[in-house]
Amino acid sequence: MDEQQDNSGLIREMMPCVRCGQCRSVCPVFSARGVESDAPRGKVALVRALLEGTIEPNAALIERIDQCLLCQTCVQDCPSGVRVDRIVIAARERIARQKGVPIRKKFLTRWLMPNLNRLRFFITLIAKLQGLIGSKVAAGSYRKPRYRIPITGKRLLPDLTGQTLHTLVQERPKTGKIDRKVMFFSGCMITYVNPGIGKAVLEVCERNHVDVVVPEEQVCCGLPSLAAGDRDTFEELRQQNLAVLMESGCDTIITACASCGSTLKEHYGQDLPMKIYDFSEFLSDHLKLDPLPKSVQKTATYHDPCHLRKAQKIKDQPRSLLKRVPGLSFQDVKDPDRCCGFGGTFSMSQEKLSQEINDTTVKQLIETGAEMVVTSCPGCMLHLANGLHRAGSTARVVHLAEVLAASCGEITEEEGEADIRYET
């Protein structure tokens, strides 16, 4: 497609925006900063000016276009149905073509994440060196850096065990009756950073007679590349993953990372004959879940990942699953539409803003009085854990799969009452 055709398609995408300003009432970036260029309709105006050639991609413009979480909160609320996320991504692609992808983003999205060997080596290396970086906090699940780390700054980092999901899977004996087989698209974070979540997904599925295949060749879903405006890398990753998914022999793909799930559904779905489900969607809507035997005597709240609630329209399933856990007391947040402020690489390039948005969300979570913040996205988990720690809260952040696995009884420490495990 040539640039002119491409521009015309994008302008068509922007045309329905009547500048009504409804997006001002929901955008987390606008809520934190409060000027028109922070509002989604402001960004639409900027992208249009960029395409029409009335503004050059100067530093100020690039900064404003970078200040979008791609959380889709505005999209969900837009009366005219404007896909601001797509418009911002397209603008970043144009900027990247002219100016290149910023070096910090390039390191992650082009050099590290697409290459499995580098990723494994890097994770192993960090696992060995992390003692030098900082000490364990938040029940040992995270490390607090003693100094600013390039790219991630001063935020908490997950405590790494050196294991990956693949090594954990190999160690697991498979037992019991099997009714169906699904493929687990685990994503980078679960595979290499939080493999315990992946193990919990497998445990819950196997307990409910589902065999789970986890191909080692799967690579990053590509969302970080797409969000950085690097369409070529995204397309390479997509093609690699499509081949792996097609070879899996499964008719169902499940994900436990909201961002991977939304990317697969929006960008892979049309090329795949199989169904794609979020873990909670699969358990709630497509499986007859056995009763959960063990009680979890904790008060819990749920944080909706934007890529689950807004992009995949999944909000009831995680809550109904949590309400099935014996002993668990559930307290919902005041405004479940609030983004955590992570936004992948947004939290690196817009560190201060990302934390500011996170502060408001964390405050709401603390107000519920919950001991446990449950969510469905490892990215949100990382950011929420950091925010809760900063706010001095002892509430722990766990993945929905970990709560369900505990209630399934696979990892209990005491008879009759499950404990939630935070380490792998």
Add this chain to the structure above:
Amino acid sequence: MAGGRMTLSKNILNKIEKIVGRENYFPAEADRICYAADSSMLSQMNKWVPDLVVRVMTTEQVSAILALANEEKVPVVPRGAGTGQCSGAVAHQGGIIMDLTGMKGIVSMDLDNMQVMVQPGIVHADLNKELAAHGFFFPPDPGSTKMCTLGGMVSNNSSGQRSVKYGTTKQYILGLEVVLPTGEIMVTGGVRSRALKSVAGYDLTGLMIGSEGTLGIVTRIRLKVLPLPEKRGLVVAFFDKLEAAGDVVVQVFRRRLFPSAIEIMDQSAIHAANLYKPELALPDAEAMLVFEVDGSPPDVAYQARAISAVCEQTARKVEWTDNPDRLATLWAARGVVGAAAGRIKEGATRVYIGEDICVPVNRVAQALRTIQTIGAKYDVPIVTYGHIGDGNLHAAPVIDTREPAEIEKVKKIADEIHHMALDLEGTTTGEHGVGLTRAEYMEEELGFSLQVMRRIKGLLDPHNLLNPGKMSLDDGVPAEK
């Protein structure tokens, strides 16, 4: 577009930056471009990029900037959330856009005396959320409640669905703090007053309300608030003929019933609402009426039954609900149907032009039928909806704005709609304001009183620097593309 050109001198810029601070000073083109338009088609076609944008946080900052601008002869345009639809808050003559949305606090609440003092940047829904916690509300309710500001509402004398019973913004303004174009600060309605009424002196509060930021910049608003009704209910009725819907409204008033809101949506508006929220599942009809009743539970039930009985004589279907979820969904769909109107035609946009006429209530059906005829004549779909209870109709032409021929057609449509309203003994604007888009009709609509308005403007703003060129006050004709 005026482009990225900066015409203010370095000296002036430095002084302004010092007044508001670096964090509220926006000289970058990327920020200024975003303030080039409001919702109106006129501003979106022209994109008047201001020379500078500043965000003000205090009355003193507003005063200092206006004093400086007056001295240096720089135009200043005050702006709230920019949700206006008449090019009222755009800098078409260049100059400074003053963003007041940072001044968004509730200064004081005196609910024993049924009043609150707020800053102009507070969002309408945020104020009502806070008031509701205390059992009170500020009744005027524009469809843009989630984003519009109180300052904008005062400047445009805004209203909304409940104006049938509760009136418009002006009924609730007890006093204002206003910075005049010279930088002087004036308090209207009594400098120390907390009285609910006063006839001391000229009604300068009334003069400022609806003056669209041409006479002064409002920095504090003393508002009257009312106890929140205990209960609300909705009657929804669908009619095969527009005229039947118009007759029902007249009948309801004759039966001595007093709904808090009466809204109408025509066939295409019903279609647009269904496209935006399919779960509404509204049936196809030529007109849909929504009556809101409020008060004590027995009164709500009585009024709802009585209104339903009137509707049932001619309506195809009548539904009554007091379910809070259904109430919220129906009102939300009605609130955004304007912006959602564009959904009826793939690849097209709803444009705001000729969108706010108000006619006598017993001529609403005639006006709606004429709007449909005008749309058919130009082969442009027009979604129409509005506050039939006070005759205020919002016509929403849906066009491809990339087609110059469609732009020309829609200008002619708007012109015919505006003249139709005047011919029906109505007005060109019921609640959105004049701004630039309706300036050309002011001579015809206002006659000699426009001359008096110009004299008042000249007296308060001798250099014509505060929101200049709006409301036909300086004979300014917008430079359209």
